[in-house]
Amino acid sequence: MATMTDAGPWSDAELVAAYRKGDEQAATEIVRRHAPGLARYLHGLGAGPSDLDDVLQETFFRAFRSVDTWRGEASLRGWLCTIGANLIRDGHRRGKGRVVVSIEDRDLPDRADPHAEAEAQEAGARITAGLATLPRLQREVFLLRAQQGCEYEEIARALGTTPGAARVHYHHAVKRLKELLS
Amino acid sequence: MTSCTMLSDRMPAVAGGRDEWTADEAGHLAMCEECRAEWELVRAVADVGRDLGPAMAPEAMSALVLDRVREARHRDARRRTTTWSLTWGGLAVAAAVMLAVLFRGPAADAPIPETLSRPTTAADVAFHVPLPELDDADSAELQEVLDGLDAPLGDGSTLDAPLEDDVTRQDMERMLRAGEA
Numbered sequence: 001m002a003t004m005t006d007a008g009p010w011s012d013a014e015l016v017a018a019y020r021k022g023d024e025q026a027a028t029e030i031v032r033r034h035a036p037g038l039a040r041y042l043h044g045l046g047a048g049p050s051d052l053d054d055v056l057q058e059t060f061f062r063a064f065r066s067v068d069t070w071r072g073e074a075s076l077r078g079w080l081c082t083i084g085a086n087l088i089r090d091g092h093r094r095g096k097g098r099v100v101v102s103i104e105d106r107d108l109p110d111r112a113d114p115h116a117e118a119e120a121q122e123a124g125a126r127i128t129a130g131l132a133t134l135p136r137l138q139r140e141v142f143l144l145r146a147q148q149g150c151e152y153e154e155i156a157r158a159l160g161t162t163p164g165a166a167r168v169h170y171h172h173a174v175k176r177l178k179e180l181l182s
Numbered sequence: 183m184t185s186c187t188m189l190s191d192r193m194p195a196v197a198g199g200r201d202e203w204t205a206d207e208a209g210h211l212a213m214c215e216e217c218r219a220e221w222e223l224v225r226a227v228a229d230v231g232r233d234l235g236p237a238m239a240p241e242a243m244s245a246l247v248l249d250r251v252r253e254a255r256h257r258d259a260r261r262r263t264t265t266w267s268l269t270w271g272g273l274a275v276a277a278a279v280m281l282a283v284l285f286r287g288p289a290a291d292a293p294i295p296e297t298l299s300r301p302t303t304a305a306d307v308a309f310h311v312p313l314p315e316l317d318d319a320d321s322a323e324l325q326e327v328l329d330g331l332d333a334p335l336g337d338g339s340t341l342d343a344p345l346e347d348d349v350t351r352q353d354m355e356r357m358l359r360a361g362e363a
Binding site for chain 1: 190193194195197198200219220223224226227228229230231232234235236237238240241243244245246247248250251254255
């Protein structure tokens with residue numbers, strides 16, 4: 001049986017297949033590959049930086065526990081994002097919603113240009129606040145598209161909608177954010 | 183000729199650093215205010231949280247997650263086993279009770295009474311009570327048995343009537359509980 005010690009980049013589907021056969025290194029590779037992007041997505045949905053590790057862990061736990069339900073029709077990233085978004089939504093529903101913490105609250109690495117750094121922080125905070133005002137589907141579609149770079153077909157499969165509807169949600173989100181941020 | 187829709191569709195890839203604007207696209211962007219506003223927004227969103235990430239190393243996070251998955255699967259397996267045990271145990275007890283009820287009557291090698299070998303009617307129940315010991319009795323003996331049945335209990339009856347204090351209420355309850363058990 002091939003294991004993750006074999007050389008060569010593995011596709012997500014190959015990694016999942018290897019994990020299903022018991023290769024735990026494949027699971028580690030999945031975490032390594034998707035945790036950073038997933039963290040940014042979850043932050044965009046309202047997870048505070050201090051909660052990110054917990055939400056990420058829970059997302060991967062649910063994903064690995066029900067990995068047999070992933071059939072490869074949606075991308076693994078889209079599937080993980082959906083699990084994470086459901087977690088955050090459930091947290092809000094139970095009244096334990098994650099507090100949106102602005103990006104200034106996190107210790108960021110020093111950048112060469114303090115002025116550019118401050119501007120980026122301010123823009124980030126405004127975007128995060130603006131995202132919080134969007135309806136759920138608009139927010140998720142917009143982040144999956146603009147931040148994660150997913151195609152509309154992929155977004156539609158992940159969120160259980162149609163590519164046309166996903167496109168409409170995206171454009172509504174763009175319009176609202178433009179108004180909010182102008 | 184680049185349209186606003188085409189440019190909009192390409193924005194995430196360029197913002198994510200996976201692609202670059204062509205000269206035509208860059209020209210459209212410089213001219214179109216709407217597209218420029220959208221591009222600024224998409225670029226800003228793509229940049230949000232770029233410095234964020236899990237504080238935990240992938241190996242550590244993966245190890246923690248897989249431990250939890252293993253625990254959860256063991257728990258599920260135990261729960262399934264318990265459920266099956268209870269189900270099969272219950273079925274076995276039910277089957278044992280049914281068998282006991284079915285075979286409690288006459289011995290297996292005894293001839294099947296006529297009433298069991300053919301459908302029973304209300305008339306059969308009322309007028310045909312098989313009591314072989316009375317088959318050869320004459321009418322006087324039969325009358326004596328009938329008188330005994332009609333007599334009040336404890337007053338010349340052939341049935342044994344319990345005497346007072348013979349069985350206490352506690353004894354009765356104990357017997358009932360034993361019977362139920």
